[in-house]
Amino acid sequence: MSSELRYFVLHKPFGILSQFTPEGGHQSLADLDFTFPKDVYPVGRLDQDSEGLLILTNDNYLKNNLLDPKSEKxxxxxxxxxxxxxxxxxxxxxxxxxxxxxxxxxxxxxxxxxxxxxxxxxxxxxxxxxxxxxxxxxxxxxxxxxxxxxxxxxxxxxxxxxxxxxxxxxQNLKLNELAIGEVQEISKTDIYQQCGIKP
Missing domain, CATH: 3.30.70.1560 (Alpha-L RNA-binding motif)
Known part of the structure; x- marks a missing residue:
């Protein structure tokens, strides 16, 4: 079990799968120049040929809130x-x-x-x-x-x-100036606030 909750925002590049395991000859998140904690996974997915904001975390409460269709994020x-x-x-x-x-x-x-x-x-x-x-x-x-x-x-x-x-x-969590392939770690307080989730 993880000792702490971690939150990362990635500007996912084109051609990268939203998973850590390569598949069909395509690159995965493991090919990025960044080492994520072992228990951190993407929240939802962006298609291989889509780019932009991807959240990675080991916080299941956050994942479930963002992915629940009823949340209408x-x-x-x-x-x-x-x-x-x-x-x-x-x-x-x-x-x-x-x-x-x-x-x-x-x-x-x-x-x-x-x-x-x-x-x-x-x-x-x-x-x-x-x-x-x-x-x-x-x-x-x-x-x-x-x-x-x-x-x-x-x-x-x-x-x-x-x-x-x-x-x-x-919601209010933005890609902003994050360059393609860049990763930024943010705090639990910030991501909950910007994604409109009550702790």
């Missing part, structure tokens, strides 16, 4: 899509769209979607493959669900396939 993503996304598509994303989930049609819950006009993140490695004839654009999308590949399915449903997906935050 806000997760905010920065999304690069193929094409110039328009207001109509953003409106549809906000109202909810029909996507396939586990072989059934699922209607996503209301979300927040808006054009992104801030500083574009540093290029990932490897870079997104661009098609010169097709422009790309960025949006932010905040959802309170976490179905498998949900954001990608949502943007595809409104005609704008996702090219790059970065999780910026969970």
């Amino acid at each position: 806000q997760k905010t993503y920065l999304v690069q899509v193929e094409g110039e996304i328009n207001d109509e598509a953003l409106r549809r994303l906000e109202e909810g769209v029909s996507v396939k989930h586990k072989g059934k049609v699922y209607h996503t819950r209301p979300a927040e979607a808006s054009h992104f006009s801030g500083i574009i993140p540093e290029e990932r490695d490897p870079p997104v493959r661009f098609r010169k004839s097709v422009p790309t654009s960025w949006l932010t999308l905040t959802i309170i669900e976490g179905k498998n590949r949900q954001v990608r399915k949502m943007t595809a449903a409104v005609g704008f396939p996702t090219l790059r997906l970065i999780r910026l935050g969970i």
